[in-house]
Amino acid sequence: MDRRDFLRTGGALVAGVSGALSLPALSSCTSQEAQSATVLSGKKWGMVVDLTRCREGCTACMDACRTENNVAYHGDKRWDIHWIRRATLEPKEESAGLEEKSLLLMCNQCDDPPCAQVCPVQATYKREDGIVMVDHHRCIGCRYCMIACPYNARFFNFKENPEWPNPEYPRRSHGVAESCHFCAHLLDGGGRPACVEACEATGARALIFGNLQDPASEVAQLVAGGSAKRLREDWGTKPKVYYLGL
Amino acid sequence: MKRSTVLTKKNRAKWATAFGVVILLPVILSLVGFVVSRKPEVPVVFLEAPDPRWENCVRDASFMRFRHMELLKEVREEVIREGLKGGVTLAGCGDCHRNRDQFCDRCHEAASVSLDCFGCHYYLTAAEKAGLGR
């Protein structure tokens, strides 16, 4: 029994009665649509960020993400939302003398996501294909996920998003939390994340995306190559975003 | 002044009244609100005329009229948890029902059921969808 199972069992005892309420009701009215759940099975989406190819000053992936997912930008660092962002890292005393690094940060799509562990309404959860998603219809805006995320990759809608660049994708009301979900709406339709497309369009090909469970895929091979690193593996969150040249 | 219980026989009625008013206040307020905001003339036909293509809708008209919310909620849960499977989506409504005001808002207003969809979902009509060119 590992830690999560232990917590589950313990919590289930506490929450037993109310848990019974969450059993899915109303299974009758969509039986027609109920295709097999194979859309998600047999996949673990993952991304490799090749920092050696990433160009300083390029914002293609960030712009594409903002446009595709209607990510709010208010021009104020306190409330801006970034599903993917660039950070500059400077060496501390112990690594003094090394050159500063430029890094792309996004939701690490952990395999053991602390945000999903703490969400009181299961609004944040891990899909079968490993994507950590937020059900914004459920989110009560407690911001516990932001507290729990050690990567600071989750954001809260402090303000209503003033713009709506992509009407085909919903925006978020103020008062709910959000983070990158690998453009799950595009993946399910057979596409790829907007940032990956944009990066490829610039010719840099710094973002490589694919199915980690498919040994033939480029990401799986890069990861198997051994030089891909993840951020703070010691936290045990098992991220699915890998970095080359970190 | 030697009273050691919450209620005495004397003030029991008073407390009961106060309690009743507090409990019933929301009901009274909503009734008042309903009467005050009620518009005198009720349009005879305030929804759009049935589209000739109604047969292609995801369910028959009577089901959609009375149980669309259940369908939407269930589909929403499935789509978000189990991936986009096509089929029923809110984004598909605009293909036939060109006017959100006539399709959703008027009836919801008349039934005084508030909608929490369009703060986040854009009601895309067929024409707008074509304009996006995607």
Next chain:
Amino acid sequence: MAMDVEFAKIEGRSVPYLTSVGVLAALAVGGFAATLIMHEHGLYLSGMTNRVPWGLQIAMAIFYIGLSAGSLVVSGLYGVFGRMEYKPFARIAAYLAMLFLIAGLLSILTDQGRVDRVFTKPFTYVNATSMFSINPALYSGHIMICVLYLWALFKEKGTLTKITSLVVVIWAIGTHTGTGAIFAFVPRELYNSALLPPSFVAAALSSGAALMILVLVTLFKATGRHLDDHLIIWMGRRLLSIFLVVTFYVLLIENAHRAYLAASHEAGMFFLFGGIHSFMFWIGLICVGCVIPAILLFIKRTGTSVRWTVFASTLVVVGVLFERFLIVVPGLVHPPELLPGWEVTDAALWEGVVGYSISYLEVLQTLGVIGVIGFMFMVGLRIMPLAPKEARAAAGA
């Protein structure tokens, strides 16, 4: 024997009483309005940001929840430990404990982004691994047991009082451990510490006992009823002082451990010597909240004076308020170390060490919660026989 304690409602017609009820009601309305405004326009009106997503409201919530522990212990002196001379305080302490839990829940409630969903979603979709799912069960259970306990006290049911007071004290330990676990079970350097729940319980007991002393002294003075000094002095010297020592000890170990280990050394040093919060820690919590009141209580001359006990209690309440703030904010202000040995200096998100400033609407919300429970307390005194006609130590009766 001091068995026959007579309880009486207060008259509640004096000008000070009516004024304070009016002021508290106004505060409650102000808090309600502030909450409405904030939730109409978004939480950016609070001082919170994407880097510091929890602020004053959560700190106050855990402060209130902590206060309820001490009240229950004072109440349990009679029920659990059989100290008959403390029977006069049992009812009022139990009532206050219930109010503080309500205050805690109200603070959390008004802090949510989508308050409209709070009453449905958490009950429909429970996540058994979330402390935020487990705690509401603990809190509401706590409130319900408090109600049962109060009823037993009012009806003078001896056995039921004993059982419920024991259950409520045990349950309170669970509640406070759960509250500490909200922070302790999260992978952030300044949060994740197994000692956080115990230190939360210890600080909860000291702040609650201190506040009980303040409330009792004020109440008896305001109503002109008799209160034996011995009772207050015993609470100060034998309860509060012990709680303070335990709090100090747990805090010491927690911080020493964090600063000692290489893995958390940097974060620990940031907490202890890294900014305005360190000032709060050393001056506000350690000096004002622990050491000075403990010394005051241990010295015989000051410890046996009601005045000095009240002063020490005030210091403790202030100190623990700082402690609660220190649990929540520094852990968020301190940046996580994404790549060991490297420091994020520039990014689109506010990186590095950030600040948190409290907005006036948040203050209004906080005052509003105090208004609500203060109002309930004042009205409760008038409609329920909570306060005793007099409180005498057994020897003096």
